[in-house]
Amino acid sequence: MKNFLVAIYSVYDGEELLPYSVKQIRPHVDAIVCTYQTTSNRGEDYEPVFKMSLFDAVMQYKPRATWPASENEKEKRNVALQEAKKLFPKMTHFIFLDCDELYIPEEFAKAKVEVYELGVDASFCNIETYYSKPTLRLFPPETYFVPFICKYSNTCYLGHNRELWKRGIVSDPTRTPVQVKNYRLLQNRMYHFSFVRKDISRKFRNSSSDKYAQNWRQLTEDFNNGKLVHFKGHELQECKNLFNIVIP
Secondary structure: OOOOEEEEEEEOOOHHHHHHHHHHHHHHOOEEEEEEOOEOOOOOEOOOOOOHHHOOEEEEOOOOOOOOHHHHHHHHHHHHHHHHHHHOOOOOEEEEEEOOEEOOHHHHHHHHHHHHHHOOOEEEEEEEEEEOOOOEEEEOOOOOEEEOOEEOOOOOOEOOOHHHHHOOOOEOOOOOEOOOOOEEEEEEEEEEEEEOOOOHHHHHHOOOOHHHHOOHHHHHHHHHOOOOOOOOOOEEEEOOOOOOOOOO
């Protein structure tokens, strides 16, 4: 059976980075799906400003007010995964992305071939994190991984994969396949513009992380004063603007 890769975006914050992200992967995936919200996982209203035409399919997720933010995010991805399969029955593989996650096209294409040739259930890659500006990156890199291209199955479910964590593959528990028989850590990178925002306070106050959301005012003030929040033991390193990103 021919491989069919669907990229699934979770959109709420950071949509100013979305066109850059989609542009890089568009030639290397078979379809792109967007799942967005008009209310954040913490109850803040949001009016989407991104272009729906960027995607092959768009769906809306309505978070449950009584659920923790992290549970809503996991449910949003799980629902999107199953809906993507209905929309694109040929889907054999998927990759989840947020607005602020970019890949160098050549690296993406090479890693995709490797995943297909290996036939693994899941793949992971390292992250290069950017902070405040698209020309400032975190050094040394985070010891954290992001799920890359994964194989779809009827029993596929996303969540906290404890076995992988025990093996040192620490990754986002809202998008990691729980049932993984075999996996591979790849050499490509995901370029994460995690703290590059038009409005950093919206990221903090609506984060699925309680430690961000509960302290968003102080974090925003520290960030705007040039402090490096959250990343202990790291410093900032000047680098090239790899994707020519301009924040309005």
